[in-house]
Amino acid sequence: MDTWLHFSADELVAIRLSLKVASVAALASLPLGIAVAWLLARRRFFGKALLDALVHLPLVLPPVVVGYALLVLFGGNGVIGRWLEATFEFTFAFRWTGAALASAVMGFPLMVRTIRLSIENVDRRLEQAAATLGAGPLRVFFTITLPLAWPGLVAGAVLAFAKALGEFGATITFVSNIPGQTQTMSSAIYGLMQVPGGEAGIWRLAAVAVAISLAALLASEWLVRRQRGEAYD
Template sequence: MPWFSPEEWVAIRLSLKVAVAASLASLPLGIALGWLLARLRFPGKALLDALVHLPLVLPPVVMGYALLVTLGTQGAVGAFLKEHFGIVFAFRWTGAALACAVMGFPLMVRAIRLSLEAADRRLEQAAATLGAGPWRVFFTITLPLAWPGIVAGAVLAFAKALGEFGATITFVSNIPGETQTLSSAIYGLMQVPGGEAGIWRLAMVAVAISLGALLLSEWLVRRHQRGREA
């Protein structure tokens, strides 16, 4: 007897696909905002910081509904994207990735920001004094110094995406094979008599993947730190 049904395998693969897409797609913006909040002072910085962290304090269903109203096929932005570019997020796996990215984004930005704030800026200043331009300093000095925070932020966003439920089910529903991730599959099994075995199987998969990601992140960070000390 196979460990997982075909439907459960689909949910597992889709969850990994959504979580990876959400964390990787949001990483460039996360680095940019983390640097902005860590290094610059400007009017409205406190407001921007609050907006970035808003998904942490709002109910996920509210964020999902906001995405649906904004990016749904009847929403202002969603209708424009569909009409002019043929891009549709609502009730698609890409919409699930977008919702997961929004919910995990504050964790990513915070980890990157803290790493940048802890970095020794004298190294950046020394590189600039030796003639390196701003972009070269950023890519050769700043990013390597912030590497532990970038890894931690990406892993946290991945883990959050893997377990996200409220925003995704509100925005993209629970469509088997299209938007049914591990969390929504578990929710569906809760509505079925005798679904306890499937719930435990999928829950253990979620725990194993998240734990593996965290352990990999810790190993990469420690390896990076040993490389800097060598």
């Protein structure tokens, strides 16, 4: 029984890397997620339906396709990847930063959808009242919309974090499965499935993933209910 509860060094590294990748993915994509969500919630413009569809595209595409697209764009021979390496000596491919990028792309639709619904729940009459008193659009956003929508913003980030924590297909396609560098919990579980006697490690990592994801989902639901003024039960 003790051996089942004992995490190996590689498993602990995979857990820490997963938390790092998921946190960076959620936090780095949050500003863009807020901007896109506000645009979809508060503005009418030509191509809005197309933008909405593109934002949600990663939800319906096979993750491997997303990973391959990132490899083509951000890989060593990709247009953006070559430019980043030549200009900033920075690369995403086969590094933990690439895993964070892939995870951010896959979690972005959930983030935008949650934040958009949160912004739409803000009473527009409050924004209009502030505007009539002379507040500009940015001031209205930062003093009215953002404070009232903050539970949804945090909930969106938490959902993106949970999605990033379990991402596998896009990540392994883009950055492979390199122990200590790009091997997250999901890819570590996949690796253990190929090793005889790896069941104990699989169960340990799966239990950690389930516990963290469940906590994130419960926190997200609590925040959404709080914004709606409902009692959580």
